Each structure stands twice: as structure tokens, then as C-alpha cells.
Amino acid sequence: MKRFATLYEAIDRTTSTNAKVAALVEYFRSAPPADAAWAVYFLTGRRLKRLVPSAALREWAEMLTGVPEWLFGECYAAVGDGAELVALLLDALPHDEVEFDLPLASWVEDRLLPLAKTDIAGQRANVMRWWRVLPRTERFLLNKLLTGEFRVGVAQTLVVRALAEAAAIETTTVAARLMGDWTPSDDWFATVLAPATGGADASQPYPFFLASPLEDPLETLGARSDWFVEWKWDGIRAQLIRRAGQTWLWSRGEELITLRFPEIAAAATHLPDGTVLDGEVLAFREARPLPFSALQQRIGRQRQLAQIMRAVPVVFMAYDVLEQDGRDLRAEPLCVRRAALMQCVPHAGVLRMSSEVNEPTWDALATLRAESRARRVEGFILKRLSSPYGVGRKRGDWWKWKIDPLTIDAVLIYAQPGSGRRASLLTDYTFGVWDGDQLVPIAKAYSGLSNAEIDELDRWIRRHTRDRHGPVRVVEPVHVFELGFEAIAPSTRHRSGIAVRFPRMLRWRRDKGVSEADTLEALKRLMG
């Protein structure tokens, strides 16, 4: 694990992406392939299935260090990361035993994975022994692997860049090889670095191509006739694969979600073999999507599926065809791919095509866009008719032209420390609106303030805390913020009776007093 720890330190000790990539390249070239395979696995955000109960590390650390549970909680508020917190506390223990270094792959395969089949006493004995022998960084990494929160400040795109550089192949080839389900091994790592050829795992999706937010005026896009326009649906972006007589549905988060949407899988059996569609999973009824919160019920729940399938019907709204008859169409222009899509996907049914919006001018589109909220869509997607299907978020060919968010003025009522890099700063805010003479919480938001504003607010909150419930501070209701959000829906889970989607802070309204904040009633009127 030493070599992996050295890689981690090299990545962690610089904010330069080039330096990070250089460290990764060096590691991928020199590490044993099985180790490198596991390193890719962890660095790209994959995690081991839970090996020990989630509270176990904390309990064992409390046992070893004598830190009481409440104090552990205080420390958590300062650190914001359980694995790191345990590692910091363990520094108090003598580090008086050593053992020979084991490669990362042996650590994972011979020590960590078998934990799942070990009883709790055995788990505890093992983990405590490893804590004693491992140096500081490796102890921290062990905790990270055990808790599964392996975020170390390196984006997947950097790992892809480094692998491509180490193997002297295209980043798209590497990205495709990293998608889907794979088991880390020396053989697998060899296939990642292999020179590009055809032949891939049948389940493997393509990397998604993403639209960028449209910031410049429409006129900069040129002629309307160069563009294909469709609604921006608000669901789960997904890829539907029909190959070798089987079906796979992948979310953009590279999660296999086939089993959660059996009706989509059933409809896909009618697709010709060798078809890959890009589209959106939507909760849909009577020609209109249901609010996103309805779809969330389908994401969360796997039991009582039949019942929830009736309550929340879904469709797969196809945008694009990436593969037809086993042939990769991504380099073809969009107009060619749309024609191919029309051949295999109908306009109605569980599997349906996202229809083109035909308004002939940018002005006409702008007028129609005003209906977005009523149609439960987020605006338009604009795609250049000549565009290939690219990789990642590459600007220029695909734009999302979203509607402006709904806004309200709300009062800051609670604050608590953020996690990760925001630990020790109070950056998780809860906002309330008036219900009679009470402020009821309606949204939590974390983003939208500058670092200077975060610092200022942090200092203010610390001096104006009225009450504390664990890490949550009740603050004096003084500051008003303009919040933006995408949608609002009824909710039985929230005290206010409503749930807002994607809330974020747009502005600190220093010019407004709390009495000028919005009311719950006004908020409910925004519900579509």
C-alpha cells in the first residue's frame, strides 16, 4: 500500500491538475497492474460493498482512544469526514509495530473483502491490528477504503487522461473502457491500456455527451436552420443497450438501473440487436411528465415494485442512437442519427422518441419556452444538426437553454458545518419563510455564495447563535437571501408541506429585512 499512499500524497499536495496527472501517469506505469487496477477503481469513485457496520470505526476508535461519543461528534463538526477523523484521533496511539508492506491488491483481496464474511469480533481484531502497524497516511487510506468515501481531489477525467497518457491511446477509448461493470485485476488493467481495437464487453455503455449552459445570446448561434431543438426533460439521463439478446439500462452516474424499470427493459426487447439509445427516464402520465419527486420514488424503492409501477408509470424518452446494427454511429452528424432513431423508436409508448420542436425562428422558440414550466420541462436543448456525439461536456455543439429558476426571498434560520473541504465552516444553511408569525424551514442550500461571503456569514453566525442542537445552530433571523429553485411540489415528508428542487442561493439580500421575506402561502401558489 506504500506506493498507493505515495501516489495519494503526491495528488493531495498540489492543486495543479498537471502535477496530479503526472503523478498518476508515473503510478500507472510503475505499479503492479493488479494494484493499478484497484487504484483506478477507487480513484474513479467506485467503492467496496460495505465491509463493516457504518458505526464500527467510530466505536473502535472511541474504545482505543477513550474519546467519549459526544466529543467524537464535536470533532466530526470540525473535520467533516469520518475516515479522516478516526485517523486523526488514532495519531494519539503509539505507532510501535511494523509489518512488511503489502501491495494494494493484496490488501483489498486478501484482507478487506474477506471482512464481509468475518464476524464483528474478528473484524474489530483485524482492523485494530492494521491501525497499529500502518503509518499515518496508510491508516487514513485504510479508513477511506473501509468507509467507502474515497474522494481525494482527483476527478475521473484526470484518471482517464493519465491512463491515456500512460498507454498512449485516446482518452475516449479509455473512457469507454472504464464505463460499466468491471472487476479490477491485472488482466483488466492490461485491457484498459491495450492498443485500441474493436470488441468490447456487451454491457458497456458509451460515455455520455453533455450539453453546456447557454450563456451567450441566441444570435451567436447563427442560423436557426443549423439547429435541432427539443425539450429539456427533467428525469434520469440514461443509456439503453440492447446487445447479444440482453438489455442494460445505465444511468449517467454509471449505475445499472435495469431492474428498477422493468417496463423499459421489456419494451427494449423489441429493439434490434446491436442498438444503443441515449435518452431520459421520465415518470410520465397523460402526455406530461410527473414531477421529479414522483420519479424519486422509483429510484429509491425496489420492494413492492408492482404497486409503485402502477402508481408511477415511466417512459424512456430517446434522444439519440449511438449504435445501430452493432455499428458505432457517434461520428455521424446528428441529422443522420435522428433518421436512424426514427427507424427504431416510435413516437408513443414506453419507448418513445423525443420529438423535435419546430418553431421556425429563435423568437418563436423564446415565446414557446415560456410554457416550459406548465409542460414540466426545463427549457430547450439546442443541438447542431452537423454535430457528432462527443464525450463529456464539450462546448459548442450542444447547449441547454434553461428557463430561469423560480425565486423567493427566505430567511436564514439554521446553519451547520459543511463536509469535506467545507468542514469547520458553517456552510450548510437552512432557510425559512413566514407561516403566520412563524418561520418554517423550506429549503437547505449549500451553494451560491462567494468564499468571502461564506467567511463573513460564518463569523456572523458564530456570534449570533441562539441555540444549538448537536452541530446545528439556530441563528437569529436577520439575513434574507434570494433562493432560486427549479420546481416545487407537495411533500408529506416536510413540515412545510412542500419540497423544492435544486435550491441554491442567488443573492444575499442585505437590502431586505426579515419582514419582507416571502410567505409559505406565496410559495404554494408557485406550485404547478
Next chain:
Amino acid sequence: MITDTPRGLFCEAGNFYIDPWQPVGRALITHAHSDHARPGSDAYLCAAPGATVLRHRLPEARVETLQYGATIAIGDVRVSFHPAGHIVGSAQVRLERAGEVWVVSGDYKRAADPTAAPFEPVRCHTFITEATFALPIYTWDPPASVIDEIVTWWRLNRDAEQPSLLFCYVLGKAQRILAELREHAWEPIRLHGAMAGVTDAYREAGIALAATERIAEGTRGKALSRALVLAPISARGTPWMRRVPNASTAFASGLMRVRGVRRQRAFDRGFVLSDHADWPSLLGTIEETGASRVLVTHGWSDALARFLAERGLETATLRTAFEGEAGELAPEPEPAA
């Protein structure tokens, strides 16, 4: 013996304040940091080794001094100063009246520091302790190993022709680092202008430091590509930063113990070097004082007070006008219910 007032800690029997936040008649000063030594009081008393720096910070002030360990009577109270190990001349204040002894720690640390006399435990009945880093996650490595890390970082950057920009507090931390680097530095260490004056005051007070050179107007780029530069954190985000383009940045502070704090501020490196006591030192020191009552102030005072109370000590938290060195004057809220 001491009460907590809006102006700060007040000793009625001697009619003086300790580290008052607002102008008073007589102020006893534990050390020269701006959250402890405020301007405007009529008379100041500090430990003798701290006088030069205090006068540098408060040029208008009437400063009297007292040697460490020497006792004077102020009103009914016998007063003495004892080394606190925080920065040059930092002192704990011992107060004795009718057999009862109080000690106000000010800020303190137990780790070695070539610029400050080592902390001296003083037996007392009531101990007022700081709690800046009073959580068990805060434990410090020996300073020598942190200095080694800094030197290694500088050397690697130098070989890559990349400036090493180390942020640290202007008063205390910077000079501690300069004193530690005296044996290691192969060329003068460059100083941001804001650090030059107080560094000179340290030399005037007789403290040996590594050679330094104030960065002259117009110096930038190539001239600093192999240099170690010390600068206050407030220089970040200012045009001054253009003088050290592409620098590797680091911050020397106990705060750097937590990875998320370093990453939130986007420092390449964090060197865990603090002028405050870590958790084991706080607990050890409190035990050594033999105090049965401990009043806790600054930082994580609630946590330390509760921890001590669970171990049978009488405790309370004292409010402070300051949260660390943020330097704003609004008072802390009352402790939560």
C-alpha cells in the same frame, strides 16, 4: 478574584484588567497579539521580554515591565508573570490574594520554540485556560519534524524553479519559523513588507533569526523562482501575489491539521505548526496546575469545559470578544441552553 466584564477580565481587588478589549486604566498584557493587546488604555504592564514587540505594536502606549517570576503588589493582589511559551515575552498572569491563587494562561503552548521561554506550570486554585485547539483531533508533531517538512518542500520547489510561498501569522509564527530555519536556510528568506517591521523588533529584542530580505518594490517573477517567501494570509487575493507567480502555496497553522480546511482554502501544502497547546498539552497542563476550578475561553471552550466537568472539575466557559484572530469586536452569544 476575577470577573468577566464587557471590557474583559477584571480584577477588582487590584483595579486592573487582563488583556482588555476596550480602553481601561491599567491593563496587564499576556502577549502582543492584536486580540490580547488593544490600544487606548492608560497604562500597560507586560513581561520584560515582550516589551519591545508590544511597544512596536502599540507605539503610543505607556508600557511598564516585570521580569518573569518577580512579584509586585497591585492593590491587595500579588501579581507575577510566568512564561507561557506562546510568542516572545508571552506570559501567564499569577494573582494571589489571601492565600487564594488564580492563573490566567493567555495563549500558550508546550512545544519547543526558540523565540519564547518555555511554559512554566504554576500551581493554582483557579486556572483560566485558552481552548483554541481543544479537541482530541488536534495533536502536534514535534516542531523539528514540521520544520524538516518545510525545508524539504522548499528544496523540491527550488529544484523545480517554483517559488515557495508560505503564509503565516505576521507576529510570532513568522519569527518562530525564521528562528528555526537559521540552521537550514541556504539563502535569505524573503519577507512580505507587512512582516519586516515586527521581524526587526524581534531582532532588537535579541532573538536570533535566519537572514531575511524584504521583497523590494518591483521584484517579481524570475528573481523569486527559487525563494522561500513568507507572507501574511491577507496578501492572498491581492495584486501583491503577482510577484510570486506559479508559487507552491502553504499555510503554517494548527488549522492545517484538517485536510478539508486546507483544501477549502486551496493551499498546496499545510504545515501543522501551532503556537497554541494541543489537546494532550491542554489536559496535561491543567493537571499540572492542580487547579480544582478551570475557566475556559477561546475556540472549543464548550468541549473542553464539558470534558473537564465529566472528570470532576468545576468548570465554566468565559466569553471572548474574539474568535481566533478574526479581529472583529462583536461579543460572543451567551452559551447555548
